[in-house]
Amino acid sequence: MQLDQVKAIITGGASGLGHAVAQYFVGHGGQVALFDVNDEKGQAAVTELGATARFLRTDVTSEEGVTTNVAAAHHAMGGLNVVINCAGIIGAGRVLGKQGPMPLANFSGTVMVNLVGSFNVAKAGAALMQNNEAGEDGERGVIINTASVAAYEGQIGQAAYSASKGGVVGMTLPMARELARFGIRVVTIAPGIFWTPMVDGMPEAVQQSLSASIPFPSRLGRPGEYASTVAFILGNRYINGETIRLDGAVRLQAK
Secondary structure, eight states: OOGGGOEEEEETTTSHHHHHHHHHHHHTTOEEEEEESOHHHHHHHHHHHOTTEEEEEOOTTOHHHHHHHHHHHHHHHTOOOEEEEOOOOOOOOOTEETTEEOOHHHHHHHHIIIIIHHHHHHHHHHHHHTTSOOOGGGOOEEEEEEOOGGGTSOOTTOHHHHHHHHHHHHHHHHHHHHHGGGTEEEEEEEEOSBOOHHHHTSOHHHHHHHHHTSSSSOSOBOHHHHHHHHHHHHHOTTOOSOEEEESTTOOOOOO
C-alpha cells in the first residue's frame, strides 16, 4: 500500500506512538482520523497536522461509539483502508498489594481498554474495509495492533497489563486467518521501552536506568521508529498474522 493512499484510523492518535504514526502518514500524503479521549490533545494534534487530519473523541470500549465514529471517519476521508490501534493504559498494580487484593475493576478495566478496545475498533474497521476495491494481491486493508514485550516477560505489578497485551498477541493470527478471505491483513507490533509522555515525566536517573537496560542500541525507542515500522508493514504485503518485537533486544526482568 502506498502511503499517499492511506486513509487511516489511529486510536490513541493524540499523543505518543499513535501521534507519531499520524505525523508519518500525513507527511507522506495520507489522511488520518484520530480517535482519543483527550479533547484538548486531540484538537491540538489536528491543528498541527493540518487539513488531512480530523479528531473524533472516542472511548474504544464503547461498541456503539466506535461503530458511529468509524463510519464518520470513513465518510470524512472518503474511505478507510488502515486501522492502527495505539490506545492503551498501563494498569499497574500487584495482585496482592499493600492495600489487599487488586480490585477486579482494575484488572478488567485494563483488559477492556487494551484488548477489548483493540478488537472493537478492528472489527468495526474490517466491516467497512471488506467492501473496498481490491488492490495488488487482492488487498483491501491492514489492521495493526499494539502489544508490548510485557506480553512475553511481564514484570511484577503487570499482571493486568501483560494479560491484556498477551491477548492482543493471541488474537493476531486467528484474526489474520479469518480476514484473509477479504484481503485484510492483521499484524501486531510489540514495542519495548519507548519515549512516551509517561517516560518524559520520570526522573532523569530512572530514564538513564531504563536506557542502560537495553542491549543495543542502549537507549529508549523513539516514536518515529514505531511509525517507520508501521510504514514497512504497510509496504510489505507478505507480512501477515505476525507479532514483531521492536525492543533493542531487551528482555524484561522480574522487577
